[in-house]
């Protein structure tokens with residue numbers, strides 16, 4: 001069944017890519033119909049729970065083949081998780097970077113329920129020689145680069161090192177916002193790696209394999225690496241991992257007309273390196289900054305809502321910016337280091353608003 005996704009902005013049909021409307025990102029949990037979608041391949045699996053199994057294999061003591069009933073019978077864990085695509089805000093990179101031109105809407109937060117990855121790894125028993133774990137999705141396709149076709153005959157695959165999989169918050173999730181995952185969000189099971197860019201959270205998970213050497217798959221080495229200048233040396237870039245500290249202004253929208261008097265700006269801020277400690281807002285293009293209120297309890301896995309009330313006393317145009325700080329001392333920059341594929345753009349967002357005289 002093809003969904004219409006009338007609440008999302010169109011980015012690409014082949015593969016299906018839709019971004020959230022920033023004005024729809026007002027609530028802490030993003031309703032599923034407003035949650036962005038990023039598929040790499042044209043066709044995505046249409047699994048049925050009755051025929052799907054998760055294979056756990058490789059450098060482990062007890063190979064497993066688990067059905068959804070087996071997985072649901074394991075201890076459950078529910079977490080609010082902010083997912084941001086590494087290509088979010090790519091269209092603001094100057095000069096234009098390679099890739100799908102997302103505005104600021106490739107970020108959303110869901111409530112994910114599943115089982116902790118470590119529960120499964122403990123059942124399987126990793127051998128002492130295991131170094132990395134490969135997570136494979138059930139989607140298949142081809143990728144082209146510099147004229148060469150990479151027949152990614154395996155599937156969409158990503159790996160994590162043993163150090164990285166120790167995080168108890170990594171989930172194998174089967175529910176999102178109280179319902180089974182939808183097909184485009186990875187039904188029946190997906191990996192969720194909180195605090196990492198979205199590429200790590202493999203959808204349509206079909207296998208988990210422990211290996212004794214570093215994994216060199218296409219989406220590990222040819223994509224999701226920071227290439228400073230051009231396409232040369234595509235396998236040599238620094239890999240993208242955790243979310244860079246960032247604030248989003250979701251109210252008002254860019255170009256909105258507001259009325260003289262008090263006005264509350266709001267949005268969210270997140271970082272994969274620590275929790276958000278401060279958000280500041282400027283209404284004069286960055287010359288002066290005021291401290292915003294953080295309105296929800298700090299979460300290790302999800303964004304923080306911020307609000308800033310401004311007394312709009314003068315009519316005219318105003319340039320508004322928001323910048324976030326995290327507990328590891330990271331501050332959002334004015335500009336980011338340009339990179340060939342436009343990943344991890346956390347430059348401060350700027351919007352313009354017009355203040356008009358009183359309400360009608």
Ligand code: MTE
Pocket residue numbers: 035036037038039040041083084085086136137138139156184185186197198199200201202203204
């Ligand atoms: N997993 C598989 N199997 N195939 C994919 O194309 N896309 C990744 C990740 N997991 C992808 C995948 C990327 S780049 C992102 S940003 C997130 O899924 C998007 O998750 P969503 O579509 O549920 O928002």
